[in-house]
Amino acid sequence: MTTTTAEPGTVAPVKQKNKSDVQGSGRLAAVLLSPTFLVLALVVGYPIIDALRESMYQRSNGLDANGFVVKGDKFVGLKNYTDILTGDASHAFWNAFYNTTFFTVVGVLIETILGVAMALVMHQAFRGRGFVRASILVPWAIPTAVSALLWRWVFQADGVANAMIGHQVLWTTEGFHAKVAVLIADTWKTAPFVGLLVLAGLQLIPAEVYEAAKVDGAGTWYTFRKITLPLIKPVLLVAVLFRLLDVLRFFDLPFVLIGAHKDSVETLSMLAYDEASNLRYGPAAAYATILFVYVAVVAYAFVKLLGADIIGEARSRKKTAAKRAKKGPRAAREATA
């Protein structure tokens, strides 16, 4: 508060104020951030670490040397993991691992292509864009569990899906068609969301770029490949990363649409849930930890290999602010911030 001769609107005093802000703001930031970090430490940090510990234990139900029933958990080291990866449970695990990976790769691929197509359609729109954009929010707003029931109804033996294709397919029974049903239901719900994100990215591309391409005689496909795609890449990568990590923890949809204990659609989350609900916390924690590591590896690889920049917002903000610095005191303040 030492800026006594502040004239509102000029750059200099604002700058000074900003400097004094920086000195005090470290402590203030710590105070303001601590509640969130406390909550996240309790509801995310603690369970992750506890899962790691728990995955080394098994419920003991044996007798000790004197013939007494031993209660409580018994430390078994990595036995839960070896059981899962190579032992009795390995068939179920590798099957779930394959399903999870299959849904992730195929699902995200279809959703991305459809999402980009939807965004392009909406971007080209002359009128009625508002209506389409509103309708795109409908699948997003429906709870996944309810949408799973809806699709279960559509995919009934005498349901509307079979009536439309004129074929009798028992979609919700074991087999590849169950995977297809899950993929269709998932794509319906999430492709519009990808479309929404990509549309926001498309709208940031200045029209002059396209006009210049047109003047240079570039065709539609060439323009899309050489101009649109590279310019929406940052948004697209973030959308794809969100989707990847979301499908890797797939649970609601296969669980409600097809059901538990179905080899065709069982995912890692479903397997872990099943163990936990049968009070086998040790193996459940081991499954959960493996899934966690899998998700972490995918996220890390994706960010490293493709350079998806989730928090790039903060950095690019500074760049644009610097660009705008010439335009006025407000932008100048942002640039110094």
Next chain:
Amino acid sequence: MTAISTTKAKPTGRREFSAGKALSYLGMAVVAIYCLAPFYWMVVSAFRRPQDQFDNSPIPAPFSVKNFGAVFKPGVGFGRALVNSLVVAGATTLLTLVVGTFTAYALARLDFKFKNIVLGIIVATSMFPTISLIVPLLHLFTNIGWINSYQAMIIPDLSFVLPLAVWNLNAFFRQMPFELEYAAMVDGCTRGQAFRKIIVPLAAPGVFTTAIIAFIAAWNEFMIALTMVNKKEMQTATVSISKFTGAYGFDQPFGTQMAAGVLVTVPLVIVVLLLQRRIIAGLTAGGVK
């Protein structure tokens, strides 16, 4: 928000021939049908008479609300489930906003070390698989007798709603004209007063939108509610619907389920449509810029 409005002013290819226009309309129709047809089917199926359930006509011939009556039959306990969902989603939203607003304000307004790392950690936590959190928490809650309690659902819900809210609020706060705050302070307001009288009213729309998005996320949650509760009276709406049973045990009462689905979805859809611009701005805030 700005991104969306700027393109409106952009001259679209007016000189394109009507063939291109027709194609564009066709594309839009396909997108709208894709998004709405399954939802429409849910509504149609809900309004059929139970005995017409397997009728595939696009309009319910004898219009009936019998399915809705079945939803609220005393044995189903759906009214209670709706109340449970309201309590869980409402409390989660409230807690999230109380905690998250301060954090988002600090992230958007203050300059401090490790800011990017802090943001990165908050985003990363929302991407952890829910099951990795549920297993240890289920064990813990079982040991301390919290199974079948509201807090057993609310606390794990925070794990994904809180990062979402902080992220959204952060994006909204960044767009606010903070020079107004400085101006107020120059005019003699204290920092606290400037915050209360200038920032809070300006931030209200962003906070409100975030509240809606957070509420929808918590309202739609299924896995945590399914795991932490085994008593019918404590089930949330999403879990309750998935467990509706037919009169004879084996036949799934799809008509009733669709009716219940309409009941839990339509209020959300209406709110979302009314606030679509704001919600889209909130949803895309993390992805662009």
